[in-house]
Amino acid sequence: MNAAMKTPLYARPAWSGILGCTLILAALPILNIAFPEGHLLHVSSYTVALIGKFMCYALAALALDLVWGYTGILSLGHGLFFALGGYAHGMYLMRAIGHDGVYQSDLPDFMVFLDWKSYPWYWSMTDNYWYCLALVVLVPGALAFVFGFFAFRSRIKGVYFSIITQAMTFAFMLLFFRNNTGFGGNNGFTDFKRILGYSVTAPSTRAVLYLITLAFLFGALVLCRWIVQSKLGRVLQAVRDSESRLMFIGYNPLGFKLFVWTLSAVLCGIAGALYVPQVGIINPSEMSPGNSIEMVVWAAVGGRGTLIGPIVGAFTVNGLKSWFTGAFPDLWLFALGAIFILVTLAMPQGILGLSRRWLGKKGAA
Amino acid sequence: MSKVLQPGQSYDSAPGDATAGFARIKPEGVDTLHGAILYLEEITVSFDGFKALNNLNLDISVGELRCIIGPNGAGKTTMMDVITGKTRPSSGTAFFGQSMDLSKMTEYAIAQAGIGRKFQRPTVFEQHTVFENLELAMKMDKRVKPSLFFRLSSEQKGRIDETLKLIRLNGMEQTPAGLLSHGQKQWLEIGMLLMQEPQLILLDEPVAGMSDAETARTAELLNELRGRHSIVVVEHDMGFVTEIAQQGKVTVLHEGSVLAEGTMQQVQQDERVIEVYLGR
Numbered sequence: 001m002n003a004a005m006k007t008p009l010y011a012r013p014a015w016s017g018i019l020g021c022t023l024i025l026a027a028l029p030i031l032n033i034a035f036p037e038g039h040l041l042h043v044s045s046y047t048v049a050l051i052g053k054f055m056c057y058a059l060a061a062l063a064l065d066l067v068w069g070y071t072g073i074l075s076l077g078h079g080l081f082f083a084l085g086g087y088a089h090g091m092y093l094m095r096a097i098g099h100d101g102v103y104q105s106d107l108p109d110f111m112v113f114l115d116w117k118s119y120p121w122y123w124s125m126t127d128n129y130w131y132c133l134a135l136v137v138l139v140p141g142a143l144a145f146v147f148g149f150f151a152f153r154s155r156i157k158g159v160y161f162s163i164i165t166q167a168m169t170f171a172f173m174l175l176f177f178r179n180n181t182g183f184g185g186n187n188g189f190t191d192f193k194r195i196l197g198y199s200v201t202a203p204s205t206r207a208v209l210y211l212i213t214l215a216f217l218f219g220a221l222v223l224c225r226w227i228v229q230s231k232l233g234r235v236l237q238a239v240r241d242s243e244s245r246l247m248f249i250g251y252n253p254l255g256f257k258l259f260v261w262t263l264s265a266v267l268c269g270i271a272g273a274l275y276v277p278q279v280g281i282i283n284p285s286e287m288s289p290g291n292s293i294e295m296v297v298w299a300a301v302g303g304r305g306t307l308i309g310p311i312v313g314a315f316t317v318n319g320l321k322s323w324f325t326g327a328f329p330d331l332w333l334f335a336l337g338a339i340f341i342l343v344t345l346a347m348p349q350g351i352l353g354l355s356r357r358w359l360g361k362k363g364a365a
Numbered sequence: 366m367s368k369v370l371q372p373g374q375s376y377d378s379a380p381g382d383a384t385a386g387f388a389r390i391k392p393e394g395v396d397t398l399h400g401a402i403l404y405l406e407e408i409t410v411s412f413d414g415f416k417a418l419n420n421l422n423l424d425i426s427v428g429e430l431r432c433i434i435g436p437n438g439a440g441k442t443t444m445m446d447v448i449t450g451k452t453r454p455s456s457g458t459a460f461f462g463q464s465m466d467l468s469k470m471t472e473y474a475i476a477q478a479g480i481g482r483k484f485q486r487p488t489v490f491e492q493h494t495v496f497e498n499l500e501l502a503m504k505m506d507k508r509v510k511p512s513l514f515f516r517l518s519s520e521q522k523g524r525i526d527e528t529l530k531l532i533r534l535n536g537m538e539q540t541p542a543g544l545l546s547h548g549q550k551q552w553l554e555i556g557m558l559l560m561q562e563p564q565l566i567l568l569d570e571p572v573a574g575m576s577d578a579e580t581a582r583t584a585e586l587l588n589e590l591r592g593r594h595s596i597v598v599v600e601h602d603m604g605f606v607t608e609i610a611q612q613g614k615v616t617v618l619h620e621g622s623v624l625a626e627g628t629m630q631q632v633q634q635d636e637r638v639i640e641v642y643l644g645r
Binding site: 227230231232234235237238241242244245246247248249250251252255256259 | 449472473477481482490507512557561
């Protein structure tokens with residue numbers, strides 16, 4: 001048998017499942033536009049917006065599990081990278097409002113409010129869409145790289161690392177809450193009008209954003225799968241299981257950890273950038289420690305150490321959250337805590353592990 | 366002197382030729398032209414005043430199989446820690462070949478330079494299969510990018526298969542290493558060592574917890590490796606040491622320094638050795 005020489009990314013049944021789900025998800029915005037309200041096949045705009053948001057969360061959870069589930073680095077600060085990607089994209093969206101703000105000024109309303117006369121230096125060129133897209137990748141990537149370099153070089157591991165990431169996102173939240181930081185203080189960015197000249201509220205724009213998000217989620221899944229199936233993926237899992245042993249067979253874990261950590265931050269930043277135009281707001285509460293912890297819950301519920309798991313988990317937990325916050329708004333945090341405890345105690349492999357056991361076979365996902 | 370061919374040497378520049386020239390180009394990798402592969406000079410390691418190693422002097426020749434014995438706390442494992450970069454000596458020098466100062470190298474740099482170590486407790490990657498364990502250990506470019514784009518060549522596959530046969534785990538390559546028996550894990554770890562193609566192999570109690578049959582098989586395995594690598598074995602099991610040491614040198618450590626050195630027979634007759642260790 002030559003299994004190690006050429007392994008397909010996924011086995012055939014898993015591929016059909018993934019492609020099937022992708023096609024169904026892709027059909028939703030099209031059904032939303034093609035069929036009028038009240039028609040049997042019509043999908044409400046609310047549903048499309050909700051699923052679009054969930055896909056952003058799923059992408060973030062996928063990115064998180066790449067470092068947590070595969071490499072054993074638990075980040076409690078991935079919300080920061082998500083928010084930074086969102087802010088980077090949001091800067092363009094703010095510039096694109098143009099003179100349509102309340103004060104009809106060249107500057108965004110919050111700057112007029114602060115009595116600023118011109119853009120601060122770090123806002124220069126943000127009217128260029130492609131520059132902002134580059135920032136979406138570069139800002140979370142650079143921050144993660146620098147932070148990771150020093151943390152991993154000092155061999156900070158485990159719970160210490162987690163706490164530092166938590167503290168970092170909290171510090172950034174406080175920074176972004178300040179009005180003088182120049183990112184809209186606690187209101188953040190909102191009231192977007194258009195993106196590349198298209199109205200952000202138009203159903204067709206929303207459909208395109210939705211489909212782009214789906215494409216990124218699918219692409220990220222394939223990319224991550226390719227990475228974890230490569231020898232590098234096996235090195236990452238060896239970092240997770242016995243980092244010191246790995247050093248004694250000649251690997252420097254620093255480069256591997258830095259690579260996966262930075263990649264994860266970039267994917268998370270992209271998720272945030274896709275999230276902002278669909279949800280219509282980004283503010284510092286996205287950086288609150290609670291948000292980052294929630295991401296960890298998504299990955300744990302879906303199945304840590306898998307790639308499909310975090311996606312399933314993000315959809316499940318957020319689906320429940322939408323329902324709960326509608327039906328029993330006060331109880332959601334209790335429910336979230338209960339879910340986390342239940343998953344930790346009863347199904348350590350998450351939903352995916354449970355379904356594998358039920359199917360009685362080793363799934364390909 | 367052993368005629369083992371080392372990287373950086375070729376048949377026309379055998380050891381011994383070196384004395385003929387006044388100048389020579391610094392060879393790539395380990396410089397073993399003087400016949401020794403490892404020099405430990407006056408190594409001292411102290412932990413909060415306790416000297417785990419005290420002025421230890423030891424050198425290992427190319428192709429030698431050296432057994433190191435000594436009672437618990439004699440500093441055997443600490444010595445391996447110093448050689449592999451896990452512990453930094455408080456004073457003294459540790460050289461690999463003529464030119465590599467081990468006290469200034471990281472663990473992975475030492476491993477890449479050609480020192481492989483088997484730990485006292487078997488440490489394999491339990492979630493990985495036997496095959497993947499060997500593949501991870503295999504000598505190759507172990508940086509990030511080559512790992513991402515790595516494709517196993519048929520020649521490399523062949524080498525893994527060869528090692529699998531040698532450690533008697535063929536047919537089990539797809540088994541997760543965590544499911545192996547204790548003895549099999551020990552062998553897998555020895556197999557991983559071989560995949561690294563080290564010039565110097567350090568074995569810390571390779572037969573601890575093994576059955577008699579497994580111990581005999583391990584001795585056989587080490588005898589096969591004799592001469593192909595320089596090997597340092599730390600072991601408590603006297604029968605095993607007698608078996609593999611043959612006429613080679615045995616070093617007795619006591620309280621962090623060398624107590625006696627010689628063949629097994631000489632060592633066994635040494636009064637001081639009998640006193641501290643053998644004559645219980």
